[in-house]
Amino acid sequence: MDSAARPDAGGPFEPPRRLVRALAETHGDAGGEWLRALPELVRDTVSRWELEPERVLTPGGRSSLVVLVRRADGTPAALKLLAPGARGAHEHAALARWDGWGAVRMLAAAEGALLLERLRHEVSLSSLPEAKAQLEAADTVRKLWVDPGEDHPFESVAERSRRAAEALRAARTQPWAEAVAPLIDEALDTREELTASAAERAVLLHGRFRQGKVLSAERVPWLTVGPRPVVGERAYDLARLVRDRLEDLVASPGGAAAARRRVTKLADSLEVDRDRVRGWTRFRATCAGVRALGAGRRQEGELLLEFATWP
Template identity: 30%
Template sequence: MIPAAFAQSTIDREGEAGAAWLAELPGIIEDLLSQWHCVADGPVMHGQVGVILPVRSSAGPAVLKVSFPHPGNVHEADAFTAWEGRGAVLLYERDDERFAMLLERAQPSTLWEVGDGDQIVAVAGRLSCRLSVAAPAELPRLADQADSWEDELRQGAADFPGVLPDAVLDAALAVVDELGRDQPDLLVHGDFHPRNILRGEREPWLAVDPKGYVGDPAYDGGTLLKPRALALIEAEDLMKALRHELDVFAEAAELDRERVRRWAHLHVVQAAFHGRRRGFGRARGGAYLDRILGLVDQLAVSWC
């Protein structure tokens, strides 16, 4: 029932705790199918931290999602509850103790697969605008991470001296101080990128896999632009192409362009240090990691 690749990656990442959870996972799934009166309707799929089983339920086609207990997944169901299907998949049932949800089934194709950059960022922008609703009081605040962001930036500069010019680091620290410490009380997806936007039946596009934060929607714009940079890496003028996509996104999202740019700058400076410590999901070492780090450094300077 559990895909081998998912099992191995969970053990590699979580160790004994991951192995113990995997041993319990088939029983958890069977219990939830019975509890929510569902019937399996396809093979088990998976993301990075959870499995997704297509099911038939009284609500119609749905998916059963069970995630490894992780702090990043605690408020996923809260975000879906607040959105009530407005721009995101509907939440039918939740079992917070077992990090499980019964969700509306979307199509497997993602916004990433569209190919047209303008369409990708325009769709994402319109969706971001719809998702920016008043946040439930119990959600964690992005502003509470500002001190740790500052500490990580300063530690990164100390650990990797000379990687980025001082002015680039100073600009990122200014984003933390000027945007990060006082943010709106709006719901922020927290992991807003094209692969977390699926084609739907009820609506053309639906968001999935939110972290669920309270903060500035422009933060999500910065998250979106990171993978877009990699998609445009072969562009004749990368920064011209990215600035154009920034303009399209900001207009569609009804956000201040400069605010989105500044969040994007913070994201790439963080990525420059993070990538040197741990690599990235698509490259842990070697020439490809070096190429990505070169791109990230370029963006950090150019967005400044």
């Protein structure tokens, strides 16, 4: 195996391109500094935990590097190194709270690093037929909705969505956003209504739950990975799931109706208010679409904003 795939080999080491692009967009110089230090960071962490690296997982994520490894006793595992600002402590706390229930099991943790049980990263719910995938996704996300515990470190849905709303307001002043200003205003109004009226008991949420975040596993069929944990109402956690397989939805002549059916099925199966699922879906899709437009990803942004008008 070549040195690019074996980060302990002492030769050139290239992180996945997706990670490099994402950090350049979101972290700027700080992301570049972390990437330059990454080979040494991998070697130090591997040595400290007595791990044998196998390969870097590609295409990987947008805020972390995952290296498939084996522990000293030969047990397969996955080493996850988190970029600065990736809220690794919060992911650590959420995984500890779930303790393997519906989520990948954490084997060890240090600042900026997590050692996780090995899952079948090449097989996610996205590989299943749509109806089956949504059933399994609903069953998985239900397990994650637990009490966050006293003195938990997680931010609230109100806090996270407030930052997203501030970014929307800032984007609205840009010339490129003029055409989507009405959609931004509607999303901001929707967020105000949702945060002002939330009544159900707040639970621990995954934060960015979708089919691609649920992987095949050994001890149970499916486990979720990569949370960005937050505490709040369950409807928030379904918003990203509703827009899974977006390109297929948009390409379908019945895409809008299919999106509405998704909202209904998910809300009914999980006993969550349909209107609140619909509202958070619109808000989060608008935020993602405007963010993509601002980053120059025009096609992605237009798809997301078209979707935001459907549910």
